[in-house]
Amino acid sequence: MPILPTTKTPPKPSLSDLTVLWYGQTKIGKSQTCAQADGAVFLATEPGLNALEVFQVPILSWEDLLAACAEIGEGKHPFKTVIVDTVDNAYKFCTEYILRKYKVEHESDLAYGKGYAIVNNEFQRVLTKLAFLPYGLYLISHAKEIEVETRTGKYTRIVPTLPEKARKIVLGMVDMVLYCDLDVSAGADGEQIIRRVIRTKPSLYYEAGDRTGRLPETIDLDYRKFLEAFQAAAGAPARPQAGPKQAK
């Protein structure tokens, strides 16, 4: 019997190889969900983890974050998933660091928009380096509503609270954009059923995405169920992502 393979095996990325952005309204349970990840360590840039029993490094400045990342990079620890909670505050620390470094009060004090560019470059440099480490990287952000004007009209969209350019940087480097939301449906008796869910596919009304193509459109906001959905699909061929919306 031949032992050489006749078919290719599908890629089986582990969750600890992926970079994931989790965002949603305050207190919906983002940190609680991420805390259940394998070997989780929080880089806590804002208070709010008090109710959770987790490994955490309090981060009060960009220098703190760089120091923590350097130690994580050395690999002398048991952690497998790095959680930046929140990436919004990490971006603020990055901005403050650049302002101090260049001795200015605001990004716009550096001519020709240079301040904004320096902040974004530094932010992207560190996140990219962190993403290349052999650990899962989870970035947590809050949600906000913005008005988007498209070719077919204006509408309100829910997006992570990062500034626009930083948002584009983060969305461009992550494998998954997971929107934590409340799903309201009617029960058999007509009563409202509200459940907390993760939305994984993009919509005109919120940002989301899953470049692995393995997740169903909606999963309960529960890390175990998220893991089950990801692992169940790992054996099956990846579903291609739905194409972008067609302009009318």
Add this chain to the structure above:
Amino acid sequence: MKTPDTPPMVTTYSMWNQFRNCRKAAELRYLQHLVPLERDRHLHFGSLIHECLELWHGQRDLARVLDLIDRRCTARAQDEDQKRDWHLATAMMRAYAERYAEEEFEVFALEQVFEGPIVNPATGAASRSFRLAGKVDGIVRTGEEYFILEHKTASQIDSDYLERLWTDFQITLYAHYVEQTLGIPITGILYNVLVKARLQQSRGETEEEFEARRADLLAKSKTGRTTARRREPESDQDFQRRLAEKYADPAMFHRERLYLSREQFDILRAELWELTQAFLDARRRGVFYQNTSFCFNYQRPCPYFALCRSNGNPNVIENFYQRAEPNEELRVLPAGSSEPAF
């Protein structure tokens, strides 16, 4: 992959220009049909003025033009951008109608669409892969001569701006195709340039801003008194009056007539043919490289910058782009028309 039965791809100047500037951007727009989800605010004013000019030159009815501006800026009470566009377009078109109450030309056609083959200048054979289509703002006649009418809005008209008109590859190419496909001999181009006034409607000052200014003035005052009053926001009427004064300046409008030489047509045909060959080669090999020198042309990022920076991450495509058929500029609707209700 093109088969013998595949009809030639209809292309436009915009496509060839984008391909010349950045092959990657051309691939994303014209082969993958991607466009940014968010509309570019910078294009709104130019499109509005083009529509106004089409209506004005077609009907010469200022009331209808002003009505069109009102309808295109219905959200101006809440939307600052629309309000700014409404003020500027209203003042600009009022002044334009007064300035050009009498025209030296006769309008022959407006928003004229054309389509024709792209020809190999060496052999005279038409390309089996591409055709060129386009739309000119107008064709006008002065005596026995026909000119392409090209509207432009500009921040300022200086010598560089006028010199640059000679390098306008697009309009020269269009003139050639109008001749070839519509049989109208084109003598030259009539550029109709309208300058965008840089005036801003004053917002006035808040109570706090006034108090701060007043405190400053008092500190400098030798008498310890000041007659300063809080600046009120400028009313729409006052701002329109200020804009009208600005547009009374003859320098806010300019007409430039350029005569075309047949040699220019030959150069352009050869360049266009070269571009088609380069595109075919890129498509065959599946290689559309980025021209990073163009990522920040016009001092702002290219619409595809976020996508290129993410190395084509599908999350970026799905959240920041949508698919739209190319060559939207060829869509012809009479100026001022609205979408059907049903």
